[in-house]
Amino acid sequence: MRIRPAGTMLVSLHGELVPHPWRYPLVASSDAYSLFAARASAMGWLTEAAQNASGGxxxxxxxxxxxxxESSRPARVAWFQVSLTTPVPAGRPLPVQxxxxxxxxxxxxxxxxRLEALQVLLPVQSLEAPTDTSSQGSAVMTLLQDAGWFADGDPHLRTRVRVTLDGGQDPSIRSAAPEMLRWMRELDxxxxxxxxxxxTDDDVILEPxxxxxxxxxxxxxxxxxxGTLAEWSLDALGWLAAFLADASARHGVGTPLMFTAARSREPDSLTG
Known part of the structure; x- marks a missing residue:
């Protein structure tokens, strides 16, 4: 029995991937798909495609x-696609991290x-709407508590980044943007x-x-x-993507968003 998807998450990693010399030639049992399935299963994140499957x-x-x-630059080096098993309960963020x-x-x-950019499809429509507009008991409170993981990071790893959120044919992200910024700046x-x-129509980091x-x-x-991100890592980028998904849903966006991020081209950018 196939799992009925509540929403698709997909990440494309762009940059340079230098293979470990001991892995090649590749064997069929250790490709990107099988490795991802094995790791997700070991961490309790994978829901098996079986009758009445639960968990994960x-x-x-x-x-x-x-x-x-070849025209794609920076080059895509790996990609992973999954379907959420159920809608995300109210008070929980998308499991992007x-x-x-x-x-x-x-x-x-x-x-x-060597990660240069990434793109993540965020199924914002899979977030259950909050019962009220307060932050108490909401996904953002969970994210703010989890932000303590980055509290003692090396300040030299702080990195200037640019991010785009694209709603495709749905314009709701544009009308939500001003209030999203005001709300984000109020959070500690x-x-x-x-x-x-x-x-903007001009700031294209990667085409979808x-x-x-x-x-x-x-x-x-x-x-x-x-803005400035605590570090240029998939860990911090996962937190940021979940944070922006929650901010978008909170301000009326109910359709998938394409999240794209790269280090800023600004001359004074910090590097990690």
Whole structure:
């Protein structure tokens, strides 16, 4: 029995991946798909595709290392796609941090990654709407508590980043953007300090690498954020993606969003 998806999460990692010399030639049992499934199962995140299956966060869809055409820069080096098993309960964030942590562990098994950019399909529609507008008992409170993980990080790892959120054919992210920025600035957290959030058609980091049927593609309605992230890592980027998904849902967005992030091109950027 196939798991009925509540929403699709997909991450594409872009940059350079230097394979570990001992892994090649590849054997069929250790490709990106099998490694991701094994790691997710070991961590309790995988829901088995079986009758009356329970537990876990997602079911496997697909994964791979197949490159995109040469015109894609920075190059896509790996990608992973899953379907959420059930809608995310009210008060819980999208499990993006666990999803990217699993991808990080798998890529580390394959080789050494130099991450330049990433793209994550966020199924915002899978977040159950909060019963009220307060932060108490909400997903953001969980995220703010989890932000303590980054509290004692090396300040030299703080990195200037640019992020886009694209709603495809749905324009709701654009109307939500001003209030999202105001709300984010009221929160006591320093994992991501947002300097600006603007409505733009020009700030393209990566073109979407997912078929239109999985969201409301093609890309059209986009907002861009610039700010400082605690560190340039899949861990911190997973936290940020979940944070922005919650902010979007809280301000009326109920459709999938394409989250794309890269280090800022600004001359004074910090590097991790």
């Amino acid at each position: 966060l997602w079911g496997m869809n697909d994964a791979g290392q197949d490159p995109l055409p 666990a999803f990217l942590s699993c991808a990080d562990d798998v890529v580390a098994r394959i080789g050494a990654l 957290q320093d994992v991501f300090l947002c300097d600006s959030l603007t409505v 690498t997912v078929i239109d049927e999985l969201w409301l593609g093609p890309a059209r309605h986009r907002v861009a954020l610039r």
